[in-house]
Structure formats: structure tokens, C-alpha cells
Amino acid sequence: MSSELKLMPKQKSPNGQPCCEPVVYPDVERTQAANMAKIAKALGDPIRLTLVDVLRKHAGKVCVCELVPLFDVSQSTLSHHLKKLRDVGILDSERRGLWAYYYVNPEELDELSAWLSGGS
């Protein structure tokens, strides 16, 4: 987990032909890249991606007790995945009595979404 950037290739030419013409450089900032990678990583599990999908489509806040039976994993495992999504900011939660309700923070997906859509 790092991504320090340098610049400029060396491009030795054995027979005179260069390996390539133009010099290449990154276009996203290091901090942008790190943030988007963090979001992508959180989405990089089928259960977590499905959780985000369910919560996004639902638009309201959804009780954990409704989410657990959707998956074939234990309650503690699902809680772990919810925590992971909350840790990176994709989800937020709210407690009401015994129950906990989760919902999506849509803005948190915007940067990655924009980048993926080809826009710089």
C-alpha cells in the first residue's frame, strides 16, 4: 500500500530505435489515486458491493436485521463488512433502540465514478 511517483523513463536504445516515442506521466494526483483506490478496495468484495447496491436502491435507511438474511454468512461477518464500508465513508449508520440502520453516503462514490466514466 503505497504509490510514490517519480518521473522520466531512461529509454536506452539497443539498436537506435527507442522503445517508445512519448514520455508518459500520471494524470491523477497521488492523493486522489489513494482515495479512489480505498473506495474501490471497499467495493472489491461481492458481499460489500451487493450491500451498497441494496442500500442505494432502497434510498431509505435499512435495518441490519433485514440485511443479514440476504447473505449466506454469519451475523458477525456481515457486521464486519458493514464496518468496513462505514470506515471508508461509503455507509453511515444510526441506532434506534435495539436496531441499527444503515444508509449510503452517495457523494463518497462520486470521485471514483467520475474517474471511471472516462472524465479526468
Place this chain on the structure above:
Amino acid sequence: MSSELKLMPKQKSPNGQPCCEPVVYPDVERTQAANMAKIAKALGDPIRLTLVDVLRKHAGKVCVCELVPLFDVSQSTLSHHLKKLRDVGILDSERRGLWAYYYVNPEELDELSAWLSGGS
């Protein structure tokens, strides 16, 4: 790494109030979710995300020898990241003599991109 889906919460009501009104269910198919999670996971590292960014912006095929000096990691580590991106189909490569050239398979990002953009 699994994500088997069931259906229907149980929704016991201690005092008569249900924990929530509507029943929730996943909207993406299991195989879609698995595929998108695979792509997201591959993008879940700052170096790999930056590699995709560089190659996407560049539009032509880029020599590995130009990519290595952009990052503060060893040549073998970068090769490992490139392989990972190629394994999930985001990148393809082509050998010309001593050099190897990588380029983006843009369609491979479309499904995740569309999902992230709010479209089902």
C-alpha cells in the same frame, strides 16, 4: 470470497413495532456483483489505479520500461501489478522484441462504471 444470496428477513417485533416496513432485496445479480467486485478489487490499489489512469489517458500502447520509473517500487512488484490487471481483463499486453507494451481494454470497466453512475 463468496456471496450466496437468500431472501426475506424475519423481522420479529418485540412490542409490535416492526423494525422496518419494506422488504429489501438485492438488485444486481450474483454473477454481476462478483464480476464488478473483481474489477473493483483490481483497482483497489493506488499503484494499479494509477497504472490504469496512465494507460487510459495515453491511448497508445505503453512500454513497461516507461512505467517502472513512475513508481517507487521494484520492477518485479510492478510486473506483479500489471499481471493482476491483465488477469482480470482490464489490461492487455503485447511483446515486441525485448519490450512489452501494455494497453487498456476499456470495455472491461464499463459494467462497474455504469453501476457506479447510479444506473442499475
Place this chain on the structure above:
DNA sequence: CGTATCAATTGACAAACGTCGATTGAACTG
């Protein structure tokens, strides 16, 4: 031929991950 260069592979290692069962803590019920 022997040497040099680029990129992929191997082997090692610590860190992070996904999963579970068991426990804990909080809040409601009777």
C-alpha cells in the same frame, strides 16, 4: 559465441483479509 538488457517468475515474509463461534453491551419485555 559471450554479454547486456528487459520483463516475467520464483521464493520468502510480514501484513491484511474473510470467515467463524463465542462473548459482550445495550435496550427492550414481562
Place this chain on the structure above:
DNA sequence: CAGTTCAATCGACGTTTGTCAATTGATACG
């Protein structure tokens, strides 16, 4: 109060990850 229920946390486990140095394989040069 004692008992129940929901969700979070803990402790353990096997697997995967990111990294490096060293090696290998392929190709080019003299």
C-alpha cells in the same frame, strides 16, 4: 429484577496480498 433480542467486538484460523531480492528466459548486440 431476570430473560431476550440485536448488533458489535473479540480471538482464532487459514488464505491472500504487496513487497523485495534473486533468478530465469528471451532477445538483441558485438
